[in-house]
Amino acid sequence: MTPEPIQKLSRRGIAVEIAAFVGFALLAKYGLSLIFWRYAGPVSLLLTLALLTLDMRGRGLRWSAMGLIPLPGWKAKLMVLPKAGVTLLAFAIVVALVTIVGPAIGLAFLAKESADIADRWGAVAGSLPHFLLWIGIVWSAAAFGEEMFFRGYLITRLQALFPAGRVGAMLAVLLSALIFGYGHFYYQGWRGAFVTGGIGLAFGTMFLLFRRNLWPLILLHGVIDTLTFTAIFMRWK
Template sequence: MNRRRAAFELLIFGALALGLRFAFDPLFWRYAGPVSLILTLAILLAYLRRRGEGWSSLGLIRLPGLRSKLLLAPQTLVAFVLFAASIALTVFGGQAVGLEFMGEEPPGVEERWGDVAGNLPMYLTWLGIVWTSAAFGEEMFFRGFLITRFDAVLRGAPLSGALAVVLAALFFGLGHYYYQGLRGLITTAGIGIAFGTAFLLFKRNLWPLVITHGIIDTINFSALYFEWE
């Protein structure tokens, strides 16, 4: 992919994702992020297909043979370990250096998810969102799309792959700022770096990240629903 096309796609689809999110925010604040992301991905898919491409160009690759499928288990474990390390570094590390707000839950989290506890329809609704917009959608956009495009724009620069991961992670963090505040931005940016590193480590295979992301969010919402301490 040439640099000019990659920069054009970053500008257009990055602006589209942000613009739709802000447009939907006054209408349905809780679901503005998931809906805007799914619409952005639908438009992105139509664009890619017109160019003779598909999801596989962003990392949702076919897994031929038994070996590649069996590798998903250890790859998912590696992704989970990187996720846990990012949480430890941002949340607990932040508190250790005096960032006390890293140990406090942002008020927007309770406002957005507070009615999941004991509410089966709401719980199932969010599980549906977890496996569509979050696990699939966020990995496709923030890892598969943004990292590949940033890497193409930065091609030839020192550590272009690492820079692409960091830039995509910052965008990922900003996408969570509107309801999680600065703590959420830092935490999710750290997760973005962890998952972006795994994306490159797995040779741009998104499947382990989609699975890991979905499992983690499913556990989180199950904890809310069942009111686990």
């Protein structure tokens, strides 16, 4: 699938643009992590999206060109649910392959969860203010933010950078997934990087199969993370 061009730039110009926004996101996260590392990822991503939105607006572009497509009528809105269900199946398969099959074939590091995860989210258990704070982060920076940046923006722009056709589409999904996985390494370690990278592959593939429709991914991402934090808050094992 070849995306419609969203701006008249050479491939070198597109590469510079992508590197600039990805670089800003990573550098901002590093800088903010020195101040409040628990929230460095969400805040840096929202800052990146704000700058990206301003840049797009200056060029007469909208997020509808990168996945936040209009859903006219009830049929289009209701179709988000089965598409989210298909994405959930892909999500489950990827997570099972990494966390169950991986250790079973000797990749022991995939069985070890980083201690920083508990340190980052431990305050949520039994604390309503922390729970509500993270639910707000889930729907803003994770569900909308990560899907808009890593799937909507990155895959769309990488497709414009790589040759048209299936190979270019596969490279776009793969590279965006690698960046997505690396973005979670700082607190989830190698296991988390592989899990989130795999999720990036699954979500990126669905993004293209759904003709660059972000809504099923946003819905599923938000629901999964909400259930995860609910389990932490309720101290469910």
